Amino acid sequence: TFYTERCNIMCLTLQRTNARVHLVRELKNLSVIVENLYQQKVFSDEEVSKIQTERDDFDKTSKILDSVTKKGEAACYKFLRIIDMTRKRTLERASVLPEKQSAASTENRRFDLHHWISCYPFKEDTQMDFWMANKNLFEGNNPDLSYTALVLDKQGGDSPSKIKNDLLKTDENILLVGKPGIGKTALSHELLRLWAERDNEELDYMFYFDMRETSHITKAMSLEDLLFSVFSEPDEGREEVLQDIKRNSDNVTIIFDGITDLSSSVVKKLVEKDLLPDAKVIVTCRPDNEEDFGDFLRVEVKGFSEQTTKTYLSAILGDAQKKVLSNLELLTLCHVPMYALMVAACFSSETPEDSSQPCSITEIYINIVRFCLQMNSNKTKNIDLNSFIENKSEEILSLAEVAFHATEGKTVNLTKLPREDSCVLCFLKSLVITEAITTYAFLHYTMQEFFAAIWLLKNPDKIKEVFQQCLTTEKKHMKHLIPFMCRLLTEKSPSLMKCLISAQELRNTSNWFFKEMINRFLPYLLWCFYCICCCYFNDL
Numbered sequence: 400t401f402y403t404e405r406c407n408i409m410c411l412t413l414q415r416t417n418a419r420v421h422l423v424r425e426l427k428n429l430s431v432i433v434e435n436l437y438q439q440k441v442f443s444d445e446e447v448s449k450i451q452t453e454r455d456d457f458d459k460t461s462k463i464l465d466s467v468t469k470k471g472e473a474a475c476y477k478f479l480r481i482i483d484m485t486r487k488r489t490l491e492r493a494s495v496l497p498e499k500q501s502a503a504s505t506e507n508r509r510f511d512l513h514h515w516i517s518c519y520p521f522k523e524d525t526q527m528d529f530w531m532a533n534k535n536l537f538e539g540n541n542p543d544l545s546y547t548a549l550v551l552d553k554q555g556g557d558s559p560s561k562i563k564n565d566l567l568k569t570d571e572n573i574l575l576v577g578k579p580g581i582g583k584t585a586l587s588h589e590l591l592r593l594w595a596e597r598d599n600e601e602l603d604y605m606f607y608f609d610m611r612e613t614s615h616i617t618k619a620m621s622l623e624d625l626l627f628s629v630f631s632e633p634d635e636g637r638e639e640v641l642q643d644i645k646r647n648s649d650n651v652t653i654i655f656d657g658i659t660d661l662s663s664s665v666v667k668k669l670v671e672k673d674l675l676p677d678a679k680v681i682v683t684c685r686p687d688n689e690e691d692f693g694d695f696l697r698v699e700v701k702g703f704s705e706q707t708t709k710t711y712l713s714a715i716l717g718d719a720q721k722k723v724l725s726n727l728e729l730l731t732l733c734h735v736p737m738y739a740l741m742v743a744a745c746f747s748s749e750t751p752e753d754s755s756q757p758c759s760i761t762e763i764y765i766n767i768v769r770f771c772l773q774m775n776s777n778k779t780k781n782i783d784l785n786s787f788i789e790n791k792s793e794e795i796l797s798l799a800e801v802a803f804h805a806t807e808g809k810t811v812n813l814t815k816l817p818r819e820d821s822c823v824l825c826f827l828k829s830l831v832i833t834e835a836i837t838t839y840a841f842l843h844y845t846m847q848e849f850f851a852a853i854w855l856l857k858n859p860d861k862i863k864e865v866f867q868q869c870l871t872t873e874k875k876h877m878k879h880l881i882p883f884m885c886r887l888l889t890e891k892s893p894s895l896m897k898c899l900i901s902a903q904e905l906r907n908t909s910n911w912f913f914k915e916m917i918n919r920f921l922p923y924l925l926w927c928f929y930c931i932c933c934c935y936f937n938d939l
């Protein structure tokens with residue numbers, strides 16, 4: 400009864416000429432109001448389009464008010480609640496009046512819409528979603544098997560959920576740093592989910608950019624292009640939304656996930672606070688890229704603790720976890736969630752007792768690649784896995800070539816796609832770039848790096864060039880291929896390479912590879928060692 404009475408009063412109040420006159424004059428950011436009315440099913444698609452065709456803001460506001468009041472009490476209630484929750488943006492404050500006032504302006508001062516709105520006790524408010532929230536990002540995340548081993552440099556020892564909440568609440572810029580596959584992307588998705596689910600009455604914005612998926616970010620772009628070309632652009636009021644973002648930059652959080660450099664001028668300006676000075680910026684990167692973010696709050700992502708690793712394996716493998724627990728090297732590697740996932744996948748299927756178990760990162764990748772191909776080869780009856788891989792070597796190496804070029808270009812978007820019936824599709828996922836463009840990417844970026852290393856070994860004349868690239872600022876990310884190559888060149892089982900590249904070719908490469916690598920990197924390693932010693936003794 401209380402609700403109905405309150406709605407009746409609202410409907411009447413909204414119709415009162417006094418309030419209406421002021422609303423028509425003072426409502427702004429109409430697109431925010433219309434979008435929220437649409438989300439709350441007060442307006443249909445058709446009604447939204449009609450409002451958008453109105454000539455100017457005055458006509459638009461009149462149309463909104465007319466439509467809402469015609470719909471009755473419940474609609475009026477929702478409308479006023481939206482204004483209440485977004486009033487910082489949608490309701491102009493009456494300006495301070497000069498000494499001499501006309502009769503109308505005196506009336507303006509007497510009637511304070513902010514006060515008027517705040518008289519309504521909106522009790523059952525829920526969180527208001529703004530159209531920027533991309534809900535798809537949160538699908539498939541596993542928030543609870545999480546960050547027991549995550550350490551905040553400044554707050555070690557806190558619980559995972561406290562850490563995540565603190566990360567969300569702090570006004571400081573944040574640098575999430577950690578080795579490949581450790582869970583930086585997963586953590587940034589978690590922050591997005593928490594942001595979208597929290598109870599917050601303020602209208603605010605959060606933007607997420609996967610720096611590898613959206614390679615067009617690296618080209619010079621304006622703030623407007625950056626914000627609206629990756630996310631769905633508002634149907635109308637683009638300029639209005641942009642101005643709101645600029646004026647209220649303290650309500651904006653931007654995540655740049657997987658950053659390797661600041662070659663994009665718009666990203667650089669955002670990181671350096673030349674654009675949106677009060678926005679909070681969250682960056683994720685691998686340890687070799689952190690030097691550009693010295694004044695950020697550094698948070699190291701450390702993966703699973705021993706206990707979490709065991710819980711994870713037990714949840715996925717049940718009794719079969721014993722096979723992993725008995726292999727200490729493998730268990731240790733599984734603190735990296737990416738490796739834990741792949742190990743769990745491989746061990747989830749029946750393996751003969753005497754089959755070799757992976758003991759290094761590359762072996763985990765060899766196993767998962769063989770495992771996926773095994774699944775695929777089961778469709779081809781009576782053929783053993785090695786023969787299957789040999790038969791498909793052309794397709795596999797062609798994917799490896801695409802992987803190499805994508806890695807060199809710091810992107811996950813694969814330009815050349817495999818045939819629709821290709822066995823290598825099992826390593827890929829489709830990636831929606833825009834509504835019109837869909838492409839393919841590897842299931843994980845580290846898998847792409849693994850395939851890139853395979854291609855290099857098939858094309859050894861390129862290896863020296865890559866060694867050189869590793870020492871440059873722009874291409875130093877290529878160094879992640881080297882550990883893969885080292886292991887792939889050894890003859891230890893399980894071998895994937897002998898099915899793809901002849902033993903003689905591999906021997907020819909390994910004859911010079913290790914010597915060349917030491918010559919190239921030893922001076923650099925010695926220099927690093929010297930620097931570490933200096934720091935250590937200075938600290939003492």
Ligand SMILES: Nc1ncnc2c1ncn2[C@@H]1O[C@H](COP(=O)(O)OP(=O)(O)OP(=O)(O)O)[C@@H](O)[C@H]1O
Nearest residue numbers: 541544545578579580581582583584585736737844
């Ligand atoms: N807390 C977690 N709980 C369960 N699985 C996780 C967790 N964190 C990461 N993973 C798994 O590990 C995979 C790799 O994680 P993620 O992509 O976040 O690593 P990353 O640190 O961003 O790697 P890279 O530096 O290569 O980009 C994820 O796809 C997910 O399957």
